[in-house]
Amino acid sequence: MSTKKSPLNRLRRSLGLETQNEWPSVARERLLAYGLLAVYVLIIWFPIYYIFITSIKPSSEVLSLPITFLPQSPTAQNYVDIFTNRPFDNYTINSMIVATTTTLICITLGTVTGYSFSRYDFLGNKSLLLSIVGARMIPPIALIVPFFQIMSNPPLIGGLTGSLYDTRLALILTYTFFNLPFAVWIMKNYFDGIPESLDEQARIDGCSRWEAFVKIILPMAKPGIAATAILAFIFSWNEFVFALVLTSSEQAQTLPIAVSLFVADDFVDWAHLAAGGMIAALPGILFGLFFQQYIVSGLTQGAVKE
Amino acid sequence: MSIEKSPLRRKLDKLFVPLTVGPTLLWIAAIIVYPTAKLFLSSFQFRNPVTNEMEFVGLRNFRRLIFAREGGEAVLGVFSPSFVSITTNTVIYVGFSVSISFLLGLGIALLLDKDLKGRGWFRTAVIVPWILPYVMSGLMWRWMFQSDFGAINGALQRLGVISGNIPFLSDGALAMMALIIADVWVFTPFIIIILLAGLQNVPEQLYDAAEVDGASRWSRFWNVTYPFLKPSILVALTIRIIFDIRALDLVWVMTQGGPGKATEVWASWLYRTAQVFNEPGTGAALGVVLLAVTFAIVASLYKIFGESPYEA
């Protein structure tokens, strides 16, 4: 009787818990890791679960006691309501455009600038970097009014564009400003971890600095780029205060504003808010799932790890 | 012999640094100069709501913010009670949420760095709290902590841990705790992501060397993982602290600084002053103070973590 065929063992093997080639302690740790991660995920998903079930409860059940953890009469009505009543498609598109564009600009400029800061000594390299990051240390809330001013009457390009108030461009410009210093800095630190001998080899292979950067170093910096991109994306995706001040209509308003519109003056419409929140979260979650392989491979590939 | 393809290529190569650094600097400079100037200027001004004029008041805004008032004017040396209590709140809020989420995030990142099947799904699952709009998360946690319909009270009761309801958001200390929990929940994924990326840079062969040197797991962490993770830790902590010092969304949505002023932090104070009270001068002064504090914190983080492993 071979126990190897038992489903439990098959599971163990498919989870990589049992291989000849590997230390038993490694396998044990892996099991422990699965356990810990599972517990962690369950805990952090509990609120999301609760919001989700709130979103499929009728309002009467939301406000009845004792509270229920399984909806007694699940309904899609809240979702139907918000979709028939709210331009969620616009908000989602705005959020997507703003977040994606910001992210693209940030990782483009962030990687090249970060690379230069990592590899080259130029005038006041260190203090320059510090002042770039320093620019980001000013509390944004303290900048609301001047930002509004700049965006409603952009200097230099003002004649060309007119007011940028209530445009996605205003948000993109603003968010880029807020994320770029971090992008530069994260990437600089990341490039610091890639040995310079590889740049050198590339230059020997006939690359200019640009080519060495693009063809050799960039692919190895994927994890850093992925992290930077996620940071910029989520920042832009979540930002509330500037979106509030710089936009006013559905042509530019983003999802966080859409969600906060469910909070009425006198009460919070929890059921619809939950549904709206799930919708607002959905593109993010889908984005996460869809790009999860890219994020994950970004976060692991290209690494210098041997 | 030269394989020079084009003078342009050479030009571009020579201009590598200006071309890579220039646009970023321009972008930042273009946007930052005016607001910063404005910020500093305003911090010396006071808007009189009656006359609606900005008056130059020197350092008065700063004095009134930081020091207690007696007979109308601020007395240097005696801190104003609200400055003290809000600063304390901020330190508690930032200190606890940053350190808890850092330790948690580091742990999870180390777990996720392991060669696990399905770790991609775990990674995605772990990031999700950060993807939800902060406003949404704040409202959600307010809802979770609500004393009657809140899931936390509900779950604790269901589990038999408590019998009555705990009024989480009505009690100053509990409200602060609730805020910290929400903050940790929202921002731990950020730490995870940054540290996970950093972990990729640790050369595997050094683990071998350390193992052979007889280093225990703990020692390997400190002597191999940690030095290579330092740049990422610096990034993670700095950004996390900068974000948290000015974190407004969660506080504003969950407690608005209440009950009373139990959860009022610098960020909400600044927002309240500058935007709600429409006192741009005082707000700007507060902004300048915050800037200085942030700068000091970042500088000290730099001291601790700011060294790349390959740097001479």
Added chain:
Amino acid sequence: MAHVELTDLVKEFDDVTAVDGISLDIPDESFTVLVGPSGCGKTTTLRLIAGLERATDGEIRIGENVVNDARAYERDIAMVFQNYALYPHKTVRDNMRFGLEQHDTDEEIITERVRETAELLQIEELLERRPSELSGGQQQRVALGRAIVRDPAVFLMDEPLSNLDAKLRVQMRAELNKLHEELSTTTVYVTHDQVEAMTLADQIAVMDNGQIQQVGEPTHVYSNPRNMFVAGFLGSPSMNFLEGTLEESSAGKFELDLGGAIHNVPDEFTDALSSYLGDRVTLGIRPENIALNQDGVPANVHPATVEVVEPQGEKTVLELELETGQSIKAAVDPDTTVEMGDAVNLRFDRDSLQYFDPATGESLTYDAKIEQQATI
């Protein structure tokens, strides 16, 4: 100090079997050298002993214990890595201190040992530098220092001198020798330098393709290779192989028909080769065992033409073409005055002849020679 024993050890990577069932006894206090072509599994074997890889199959014993499941830090070994693996963020001094600190050594002892070792390796002046500020050879010495500063049960050294210049290398070799005499720590040493292998080893293990081809004392293995691989691998330039048909002469003596030229097989091998009569047999002779311009029995003197003269300082290597068209190398004294095109007579040193089965590569005369050496 410990005896290390490998039994049927196997290590598979995804699609490569790096170590393919090796059994090797490494006696306590011995100095065992692993040699073999690039990629044959030497490093992998060391890593298995170190506990950096887990064996796919087989057994590893250190001292009394089967250590298959013990991790590297539990095994009390020190290792010099082929690629150095220095900690880039630590100074040379701290790189060397680290292992000692891990073993809770007293501060004073650490300081003293690091100083001594640095002196031994001539890197005292580099102690405060980071690895990135060192030349290749300096890095290698630090890597070596990091290991020998400790006092482990087993030393594992993976080509620890490969980046040093000849002079330093000779010095370091001598120091390692001295160190081993003093400490008698069981050592497993990988090198591709024959001189190192010959001079340092108590026993030498020749590997190929993940398997051990022969183990023994270095001079023994050099003179009595078990098969053509070992014979060809050791020695530089390599042993010459000449294939021919084994025949019996009218005088009842065995002779090898090399395709025109006739080679007389010494009598003592008649028994060993008898079953190959009429079959193909390969004769092996090392370049240094070929003498030039010698007379003698015609069947043992082979006329040849000098094709290439390669002076190498202490010796000169000749490439020659035999009458049969076969190519052959000889190592001669540097003052030997021959030129390209010269016609010479070669004589093969009778005591140094080897015979192999060309199909399997196995030595046909190994046992006979051993016997003979034993009786002398």
Added chain:
Amino acid sequence: MAHVELTDLVKEFDDVTAVDGISLDIPDESFTVLVGPSGCGKTTTLRLIAGLERATDGEIRIGENVVNDARAYERDIAMVFQNYALYPHKTVRDNMRFGLEQHDTDEEIITERVRETAELLQIEELLERRPSELSGGQQQRVALGRAIVRDPAVFLMDEPLSNLDAKLRVQMRAELNKLHEELSTTTVYVTHDQVEAMTLADQIAVMDNGQIQQVGEPTHVYSNPRNMFVAGFLGSPSMNFLEGTLEESSAGKFELDLGGAIHNVPDEFTDALSSYLGDRVTLGIRPENIALNQDGVPANVHPATVEVVEPQGEKTVLELELETGQSIKAAVDPDTTVEMGDAVNLRFDRDSLQYFDPATGESLTYDAKIEQQATI
């Protein structure tokens, strides 16, 4: 194809002068080998030529142009790094293709060249692997392949064979030789392997301490070192140095009093040494130029006792003690049957003697020997 010329080249790091004013002419199509002790500046010199470091001072010419300011990619060089520097995220194939792709080579040519080169280096089977899945020697071959797959103006190779076993090394050396004959690409090659240096080099440059000590044809430098450093550095075991006082014998001949034993100085050096009469002079003799158990003029035959016998396969190295107490090494035939404690007579080969000023280390007889060789 290009002529490379270094003039007064200096490279300083923060507190180290790695290259200290070297001038070196590397003729077009030549194969120049840099040798020197670890840390003497070889790698730094290569990096300066490659354009990876900026010279602190001096001039670098490639072909007609001063290239001090040219970018690395404009210099059309290929380099093999001491530490390989393979792209970890690319397969072996892509590592090798990359340089060609950078030079806009046709796809077909790339494929063909990579195939050829891989075959040459015996790494065809590794083409789809990542560097992390290769053994040390395999990585080194890939690093080498990455350079030779290209057809650059200059090859720079930093110990490209250091991690290969002797056999492969001989093969690779031969391949490099062949390659150089075919392509005639100007090559600067760093090695610590004397045989490599001797067999590959058209000219050899011996460096020490950031400076060039001697440049010339390998055998020339080997036989005619300009100073004790070069004399001692080349050759393994190194040249023996015996210091004594130069005296004039009653017969008007010069002799060196080695502290009891007397050494006769050949007549041809009388002129060169005359100014040193009564002073200390160092005699240099290579171990392989010492013969055992030879009779002759008593003053040139030195009795000695065997202290250590070190068989190294193709030769045996003896450590001997002279009557004067000085220690000396001799390399003899492996079949020489001597044992520890044996008393032997040593004779120094007359043609191979060298004399140095012990204070400066300069050769006293360099010019005399050159002259003499020229006249012969």
Added chain:
Amino acid sequence: SGGSDSSTEDGSGGDSSDGESSDGATTGTGSETMADEIVFYNAGSLEFDPGTEANIERFEEETGISVEVNEVPWSNLKTSLTTIWRNQDSTVDAFNGPTWWLADFVSSDWLEPIGLGSDHMSKFPDSLNDLVQFDGQTYMAPEFGKWGSYLYDQQYLNDQGFDAPPDTWDEVLSQGEQLSQGDKSGFAFTWAGKSVFSFKQFLYQAGGQLFNDGYEPVFVEEGKEVLEFFNGLRERGIMPDGMSSLGEGGVGDNFIAGQYATVESWTPLGARAIDEWDENRIGSAKPPKGPESRATFQDTNGISVSAFSERKDAAKEFARFMTTRESSKNNMLVEGNPAVVPEVYEDDEVQSEYPSWLLEDMRFNLENAKSETYMAQPQVDDYLNEQLTPALLGNKDPEKALNDAYSNIERLYQDIGLL
């Protein structure tokens, strides 16, 4: 209301989006001809303001002026407007907000007098007219009302043997204990998120007010009575446990969930209860009488016109239209917002739509509700809130709290030169 909130977009098609970018160029400031479009900032989603939405549709139909409604989250509208106007930006033409914002806006010169004469304004109660006029100019047209109301759980009261809810503060205290059984609390109060509104409501009932005509704060004496009342509630366990401030947000939800016997809250809670509960479970009454009166706090919303608007005429017309008797009635019919025009309560349609007892209470409250507008309102409210919360929770002595609030406010007014 089934109408789509984006009807303004649908209705004017391409125009509205084109108009947005070109309005500066096409609309002269002199405006002999009225602009054909205005931008209206609404607090929160129109979804929660179907009454306003319906009136806007009528406005667009009748005047041909299209209204672009920009929805700004409730709690942020004032911030947004402040930011915009501090930059003297013309983005906003009109907005919908409460009267208590006016003092600051008017003194900052951000609002345009809407120029509505007494023919339009006289239909509102005087108290309301007072709130929207400064120096004889009208700056806001009242649109719909919000004020305190007193609601109770009829069914529960009946079960407990009460015919009617407590009628005075004393009765609240004396009967409250009996009404607080098990999970139930006897009396709760809230203006969700707005502590000071709750405070003012009780302050007015106690006969006090925040400021006198000379900008002097005068709330301490009556405030003490209010806090004493709260103290009594807390000590007798009448006040709910989870109460964290006078602006406790959960009170409305809890009332709906059946946690409270009686609640003094603002009007919309009534509409909610009617929706969620059986018709006869919800009961309404006039607020319990305090030491002085049954006055409640008035949080009326109205429409104002931006001083920086480039389409003031159209905006003023909009303000006028939205606050006619007809619009007021329509709003009440569609959404249930209490009309700010007393006559509307007599209208047949209205009478047939709502139970008469409710209308009666509403009208009573409209006519008795009080409010004040005062300078630096957010700071003043913040100072009050800061002190009242600990006092309410029993963490601070009421008198000390009120005195602290008093001195803070006094100093603030001194700082800005009002005192």
